[in-house]
Amino acid sequence: xxxxxxGRLGYGAVVLVLVTVFVFIAMTFxxxxxxxxxxxxxGASEEQAEALRTxxxxxxxxxxxxxxxxxxxxxxxxxxxFYTNEPVVDLFLDRVPVTLxxxxxSLAVGTVIGVAFGILAAVRRGTRTDxxxxxxxxxxxxxxxxxxxxxxxxxxxxxxxxxxxxVYTSPxxxxxxxxxxxxxxxxxLGTSAVxxxxxxxxxxxxxxxxxQFIRTVRAKGASERLVLYKHALRNSVISVLTLLGVNLGTVxxxxxxxxxxxxxxxxxxxxxESVQNRDYPVVxxxxxxxxxxxxxxxxxxxxxxxxxDPRIRxxxxxxx
Amino acid sequence: MSSDVMRSSLPPAGSPFExxxxxxxxxxxxxxxxxxxxxxxxxxxxxxxxxxxVLVAVFxxxxxxxDPLLQHRTxxxxxxxxxxxxxxxxxxxxxLSRLIYGARSSMIIGVLTTAISLVLGTIIGVVSGFLxxxxxxxxxxxxxxIQSVPPxxxxxxxxxxxxxxxxxxxxxxxIVITPSFNRVARAETLRIREEPYIExxxxxxxxxxxxxxxxxLPNMVAPLLTMSSLLFAGVxxxxxxxxxxxxxxxxxxxxxxxxxxxxxxxxxxxxxxxFAPGIVLSMAVFAFxxxxxxxxxxxxxxxxx
Amino acid sequence: MSAETTIEGQVAGAEQEVPxxxxxxxxxxxxxxxxxxxxxxxxxxxxDGVSFSIPRGRTVGLVGESxxxxxxxxxxxxxxxxxxxxxxxxxxxxxxxxxxxxxTALRRxxxxxxxxxxxxxxxxxxxxxxxxxxxxxHGVARGKARVARVVELLxxxxxxxxxxxxxxxxxxxxxxxxxxxxxxxxxxxxxxxCDESVSALDVSVQAQILNLLKRLQHEHGLSYLFIxxxxxxxxxxxxxxxxxxMGEIVERxxxxxxxxxxxxxxxxxxxxxxxxxxxxxxxxxxxxxxRGEVPSPSAPPSGCRFHTRCPLAFDRCRTEAPRLQxxxxxxxxxxxxxxxxxSGGKP
Numbered sequence: 008x009x010x011x012x013x014g015r016l017g018y019g020a021v022v023l024v025l026v027t028v029f030v031f032i033a034m035t036f037x038x039x040x041x042x043x044x045x046x047x048x049x050g051a052s053e054e055q056a057e058a059l060r061t062x063x064x065x066x067x068x069x070x071x072x073x074x075x076x077x078x079x080x081x082x083x084x085x086x087x088x089f090y091t092n093e094p095v096v097d098l099f100l101d102r103v104p105v106t107l108x109x110x111x112x113s114l115a116v117g118t119v120i121g122v123a124f125g126i127l128a129a130v131r132r133g134t135r136t137d138x139x140x141x142x143x144x145x146x147x148x149x150x151x152x153x154x155x156x157x158x159x160x161x162x163x164x165x166x167x168x169x170x171x172x173x174v175y176t177s178p179x180x181x182x183x184x185x186x187x188x189x190x191x192x193x194x195x196l197g198t199s200a201v202x203x204x205x206x207x208x209x210x211x212x213x214x215x216x217x218x219q220f221i222r223t224v225r226a227k228g229a230s231e232r233l234v235l236y237k238h239a240l241r242n243s244v245i246s247v248l249t250l251l252g253v254n255l256g257t258v259x260x261x262x263x264x265x266x267x268x269x270x271x272x273x274x275x276x277x278x279x280e281s282v283q284n285r286d287y288p289v290v291x292x293x294x295x296x297x298x299x300x301x302x303x304x305x306x307x308x309x310x311x312x313x314x315x316d317p318r319i320r321x322x323x324x325x326x327x
Numbered sequence: 328m329s330s331d332v333m334r335s336s337l338p339p340a341g342s343p344f345e346x347x348x349x350x351x352x353x354x355x356x357x358x359x360x361x362x363x364x365x366x367x368x369x370x371x372x373x374x375x376x377x378x379x380x381v382l383v384a385v386f387x388x389x390x391x392x393x394d395p396l397l398q399h400r401t402x403x404x405x406x407x408x409x410x411x412x413x414x415x416x417x418x419x420x421x422x423l424s425r426l427i428y429g430a431r432s433s434m435i436i437g438v439l440t441t442a443i444s445l446v447l448g449t450i451i452g453v454v455s456g457f458l459x460x461x462x463x464x465x466x467x468x469x470x471x472x473i474q475s476v477p478p479x480x481x482x483x484x485x486x487x488x489x490x491x492x493x494x495x496x497x498x499x500x501x502i503v504i505t506p507s508f509n510r511v512a513r514a515e516t517l518r519i520r521e522e523p524y525i526e527x528x529x530x531x532x533x534x535x536x537x538x539x540x541x542x543x544l545p546n547m548v549a550p551l552l553t554m555s556s557l558l559f560a561g562v563x564x565x566x567x568x569x570x571x572x573x574x575x576x577x578x579x580x581x582x583x584x585x586x587x588x589x590x591x592x593x594x595x596x597x598x599x600x601x602f603a604p605g606i607v608l609s610m611a612v613f614a615f616x617x618x619x620x621x622x623x624x625x626x627x628x629x630x631x632x
Numbered sequence: 633m634s635a636e637t638t639i640e641g642q643v644a645g646a647e648q649e650v651p652x653x654x655x656x657x658x659x660x661x662x663x664x665x666x667x668x669x670x671x672x673x674x675x676x677x678x679x680d681g682v683s684f685s686i687p688r689g690r691t692v693g694l695v696g697e698s699x700x701x702x703x704x705x706x707x708x709x710x711x712x713x714x715x716x717x718x719x720x721x722x723x724x725x726x727x728x729x730x731x732x733x734x735x736t737a738l739r740r741x742x743x744x745x746x747x748x749x750x751x752x753x754x755x756x757x758x759x760x761x762x763x764x765x766x767x768x769x770h771g772v773a774r775g776k777a778r779v780a781r782v783v784e785l786l787x788x789x790x791x792x793x794x795x796x797x798x799x800x801x802x803x804x805x806x807x808x809x810x811x812x813x814x815x816x817x818x819x820x821x822x823x824x825x826c827d828e829s830v831s832a833l834d835v836s837v838q839a840q841i842l843n844l845l846k847r848l849q850h851e852h853g854l855s856y857l858f859i860x861x862x863x864x865x866x867x868x869x870x871x872x873x874x875x876x877x878m879g880e881i882v883e884r885x886x887x888x889x890x891x892x893x894x895x896x897x898x899x900x901x902x903x904x905x906x907x908x909x910x911x912x913x914x915x916x917x918x919x920x921x922x923r924g925e926v927p928s929p930s931a932p933p934s935g936c937r938f939h940t941r942c943p944l945a946f947d948r949c950r951t952e953a954p955r956l957q958x959x960x961x962x963x964x965x966x967x968x969x970x971x972x973x974x975s976g977g978k979p
Contacts, residue, residue: 023475148616149610257478261479263480264568278483279572290483297476
């Protein structure tokens with residue numbers, strides 16, 4: 008298990024370094040450099056601009072910038088914002104709790120609804136309910152999550168004259184207010200996960216219900232309900248876990264636009280504002296942090312996977 | 328001798344190689360389409376929907392009742408009526424006409440992005456799977472790296488690098504989508520590589536390039552087609568999201584995402600400004616998702632016998 | 633033809649008559665990888681020092697149970713797989729030294745017919761493109777000439793030009809294998825490797841395909857390396873026989889002679905297992921009781937690899953690997969301590 012964990016961590020580190028390399032190479036394609044944009048309206052002289060470039064390290068070739076960044080990163084220094092002069096790490100860590108709350112909440116919403124739909128479809132397989140659920144699930148996948156958010160806002164605002172509170176409060180401070188603010192974006196984000204989860208739960212349940220093992224349990228006289236919930240469902244957990252990983256990217260990306268829409272002070276808002284301000288150090292670091300968030304969560308899911316399924320654990324400990 | 332030989336030793340009709348070779352057989356395509364419609368009714372519906380969207384996009388100037396940029400200054404935020412079937416926006420522009428022209432942006436970006444990524448991703452996946460070993464490992468880690476950045480975050484990052492334009496949007500989307508095609512193409516390559524007909528081709532002396540183009544590629548058309556349809560849906564969403572955030576298709580070119588973001592501010596006064604593009608966008612995405620879903624079932628050989 | 637020429641070739645003109653294919657000491661070891669870093673912890677000896685040669689216009693049969701390394705041997709001999717060590721001479725040329733265009737040029741002269749008639753045909757290609765592929769690859773014929781040549785090939789194997797634009801799944805198993813044969817014939821090769829080429833077919837169809845192969849050999853002066861686990865089939869096809877066990881040749885000789893009097897206990901066992909086959913000697917029938925299973929090729933038994941299953945094994949078999957000993961007639965040999973004349977073949 009330890010060796011497996013180390014292997015996954017090594018893999019994660021490689022991927023993150025590659026992301027960093029990609030980011031720095033991509034930055035060289037920017038037509039005019041950051042300093043020009045920063046000083047465009049200030050009327051600063053060319054010497055002042057040069058001085059600033061040197062200070063920011065922009066006069067160095069890419070590989071040196073990259074090496075400098077990686078060197079700093081190892082010590083926890085990911086650069087400082089052009090605008091606020093705060094270390095990027097602090098900016099990001101300040102805001103990451105909001106994003107994580109939103110992400111986890113929407114994954115939970117999507118998974119719970121998806122699994123429920125999946126069970127219903129499997130139990131009623133071949134009936135109209137089954138077909139309806141499939142259509143609804145694909146439809147849910149098709150409405151872009153920010154559109155769901157918009158529609159929810161519109162409908163609730165127009166017909167119920169209700170809109171979520173505008174200023175973010177942390178759950179420890181005022182749980183009710185927090186929930187009111189998180190509910191809509193979480194539902195909006197969660198819908199995208201429903202379709203896949205329902206489909207996966209249904210097919211894996213049906214597969215399990217048809218298996219030798221379940222037939223044995225049935226033959227022993229277990230009730231249909233027991234068979235479904237205790238035995239078949241447990242075996243389906245693994246496939247649902249796999250999907251968590253698939254949904255993760257969508258959900259993390261979706262937080263950017265929904266935080267914007269619902270004015271939640273998360274990392275999505277941070278990166279979006281930095282993009283608009285051309286605050287390059289923040290954009291670079293946030294892109295890498297998002298990849299880091301994704302990689303770390305994938306590793307956690309991989310580990311859960313290994314914990315849930317003893318066969319996988321055995322196979323991995325044996326080497327491959 | 329059994330029927331095995333009897334049948335084919337019958338005298339050939341006419342000259343030995345009639346009928347003449349025909350590369351694309353319209354009859355076979357038609358028959359395939361009919362089979363698809365019969366076994367996947369939902370898929371047929373989605374195909375019809377997509378055809379309509381594409382036709383509307385192509386013939387937008389003929390279909391649209393008004394110029395999408397024309398501002399009817401006296402009739403701003405007017406609800407649906409006989410003059411303006413879906414109402415007007417805050418500047419008095421016809422929402423329906425803007426939707427029709429918006430289909431153009433979405434389809435152009437969707438088609439180009441999907442086509443370019445399909446070609447790129449397939450080449451990368453096939454070559455990587457075929458080379459194997461260290462080269463495969465390096466290529467796949469790079470692909471993993473791109474996929475580890477959530478799509479929208481990567482698009483935001485690319486928005487800093489590229490100037491906002493249709494070309495910029497396409498380049499950014501291609502970078503985001505290509506790894507998915509790579510993944511499918513590589514998995515298929517690894518599967519097909521083990522097929523006996525690949526060994527047979529090697530035994531005849533065929534080069535690696537020939538084997539990839541003549542043997543490996545044609546046998547992965549089905550999964551790539553399915554993937555194209557599903558990713559097309561994703562591209563439409565992503566394009567609209569970028570426009571919504573104001574870093575995609577630059578205004579005033581009508582695009583669904585842009586219309587949504589303009590509508591947000593007027594939700595209370597003119598809800599149709601949000602509902603119309605929201606529903607049309609969702610319908611388009613739904614059609615492509617459903618088509619992909621049906622294609623997957625239709626083309627999966629395991630589900631046939 | 634052959635009986636006289638062979639004797640002449642062997643006795644009188646051994647130096648003039650270069651065999652069309654000769655392999656010497658072919659070895660293929662597959663490393664077993666384990667652990668995260670893929671460290672080698674041993675190897676599977678798929679083929680372990682195999683030598684034989686195919687005279688022009690003749691058929692050499694390779695028999696043995698599945699896993700004995702027959703198919704690997706064929707693929708090493710035509711370099712579909714790179715050998716770990718050993719030599720391959722094609723018409724006197726060192727095949728393993730060839731690269732690029734030279735290798736392709738030699739490939740044109742050796743083709744292969746596979747076991748799975750459908751699997752070895754690309755399902756998305758028409759007959760014209762399948763059979764015509766070698767013509768294109770080697771630049772033999774293009775355009776109309778290619779079509780004409782494919783039709784000619786189809787007729788040669790009992791199909792017709794009407795099949796040009798059909799797909800593999802529209803053919804029966806026997807017909808599909810005829811397509812495979814037509815493809816192998818396309819470049820007028822000297823040697824054809826037949827890897828279990830009839831074992832997937834019905835018995836009635838098998839006979840037709842075997843007769844077709846014999847006829848083609850006669851008409852085109854082909855040489856075959858014929859691999860099969862069905863001994864009746866091999867007996868029908870092969871002039872000479874090599875019996876393989878766990879990657880080694882344990883017995884060789886003229887086909888009729890081996891069938892008439894098998895020397896190695898393994899060969900005797902194989903022959904006794906043929907339903908309806910009557911071993912010619914009572915001695916063989918007594919001995920030939922098959923027992924046990926083939927041991928793991930990653931840990932072959934010490935000494936003679938067959939000793940774990942051999943009813944006649946004695947101490948020496950467990951410690952010392954036997955070498956191929958010449959048998960009673962010229963051209964025959966077997967690797968068994970019982971044939972060791974110095975110890976009188978006794979325990």
